Amino acid sequence: MQLEILSFFQNIHSGILDAIMNVISMFGEIAVPLIVLCLTHWCISKRKGFMMLSSLMTALLATQAIKSAVRSPRPFQAYPELIKGGRIETATGYSFPSGHSTTGASFYSSLAYVFRKRWLAIAAAILILAIPVSRMYLGVHWPIDVAVGTIIGLASGLLLCPLFGRIYDHDKAFRLFTAISGTATAILSIILTILLTIKAIDEVAFSDLMSNAAVASGALLGAFLERITIGYEAEAGSIGQRCARFAAGIITIAITAVIIRAIPLPYYVSHLLLFFAIGMIATYIYPRIAVALKLAER
Numbered sequence: 001m002q003l004e005i006l007s008f009f010q011n012i013h014s015g016i017l018d019a020i021m022n023v024i025s026m027f028g029e030i031a032v033p034l035i036v037l038c039l040t041h042w043c044i045s046k047r048k049g050f051m052m053l054s055s056l057m058t059a060l061l062a063t064q065a066i067k068s069a070v071r072s073p074r075p076f077q078a079y080p081e082l083i084k085g086g087r088i089e090t091a092t093g094y095s096f097p098s099g100h101s102t103t104g105a106s107f108y109s110s111l112a113y114v115f116r117k118r119w120l121a122i123a124a125a126i127l128i129l130a131i132p133v134s135r136m137y138l139g140v141h142w143p144i145d146v147a148v149g150t151i152i153g154l155a156s157g158l159l160l161c162p163l164f165g166r167i168y169d170h171d172k173a174f175r176l177f178t179a180i181s182g183t184a185t186a187i188l189s190i191i192l193t194i195l196l197t198i199k200a201i202d203e204v205a206f207s208d209l210m211s212n213a214a215v216a217s218g219a220l221l222g223a224f225l226e227r228i229t230i231g232y233e234a235e236a237g238s239i240g241q242r243c244a245r246f247a248a249g250i251i252t253i254a255i256t257a258v259i260i261r262a263i264p265l266p267y268y269v270s271h272l273l274l275f276f277a278i279g280m281i282a283t284y285i286y287p288r289i290a291v292a293l294k295l296a297e298r
Contacts, residue, residue: 002142006075006083009137013084017137022087024134027127028100029090033107035250038282042249042290043242046234047168048114050223052107053283054164057216059106059156061185063097063149064209071205072096076139086138093208098141098149104131105153110161128154175224182220189213189272196268210268211275218279225284232287236297245295249286253278 026032033056041049074095076085085091093099108124132146141149167173192210195201226232237245260274290296 002144003075003079003082005143006136006139010083010139013137018086021134021137024127024130025087025090025100025138028104028131028135030103033103034278034282036107036111038249038253039246040234041282042234042287042296043237043246044234045114046226046232047165049234050168051114051161051164052110053219054167055110055156055161056103056106057212057219058160059102059153060099060212061209061216062156063099063102063152064093064212066097066148067094067099068202068205068209070094070096071202072142072145074140075142083139085140088140091140093204095141096145096148097152098132098135098145099208100135101132101141101146101149102153104128105150106157107153109154109157113158113161114165171227174227178220178224178227182217182222182224184217185213185220186217186276189217189276193268193272197266207268207271211271214272214275215279218276218281219283220279222280222282222284226287230284230287230291230298232291232296232298234296237295241295245290248293248295249281249290252286252289253281256281 033052037049037053037056040052072095074085074091075083076088076091077095090100105128108127112121112124128150132141132150135141135146136143167177189210192201192206192213196203196206196210256277257274260270260277263270263273265273287296291298
């Protein structure tokens with residue numbers, strides 16, 4: 001049945017549909033959530049940003065852990081004579097569950113939950129449905145992959161997001177959660193980096209888990225440090241000031257990425273530093289810079 005479903009999508013391929021499905025698939029990649037999360041955390045509401053970030057990281061770590069255990073081949077790998085893979089540069093890990101579907105369901109459901117706008121909820125629902133379809137159309141996931149990925153994402157976005165809001169509102173709980181989970185994911189990412197560098201574990205199974213753990217550790221430890229040392233106001237400032245704050249923050253992340261990539265380090269060590277830095281910049285380093293430059297207020 002699963003192969004028949006994918007065969008149907010293969011039979012309706014066209015240039016226009018290929019372009020549409022590639023664009024839809026991009027909304028399930030980390031770039032869009034990263035930009036929206038930074039905008040929210042720096043310029044709209046730290047609480048909302050923390051809720052969405054924590055929900056997304058939880059969902060992705062769960063999905064990547066399952067991927068590393070199950071190690072299911074992707075459709076275009078299992079049946080190369082029948083299934084043509086599209087956008088395969090984003091198909092970096094194993095097939096089950098779908099990381100794009102997890103990302104889409106978690107991020108867009110939590111986005112709709114925290115902002116409570118009808119138009120946003122409709123757009124989120126469309127993307128949550130469309131992203132899994134795009135992954136099947138592109139031949140990089142089985143129906144069971146996208147179904148389970150969507151379930152994991154929705155569970156995190158709709159069930160855990162309110163919990164993270166309550167954690168944020170209680171200072172002691174927030175500090176404990178960010179310190180413990182940030183430290184745990186940092187240790188996990190360091191161990192995986194070492195094992196990947198010496199080729200002691202499967203790179204396909206564990207490289208994405210390492211990257212996600214590194215981002216999570218940087219963001220969570222950064223949130224802990226920001227709470228106890230800065231306490232800046234994301235809501236403060238005019239629209240122009242917030243736009244400047246956001247633009248400067250994105251430029252800071254981009255420059256940091258270029259610098260880290262230029263340092264001659266082992267591949268996975270470079271990845272560890274890059275993803276940890278992105279998380280730490282988003283929640284701590286850039287807010288401190290913004291306050292120092294008078295782009296944000298305490």
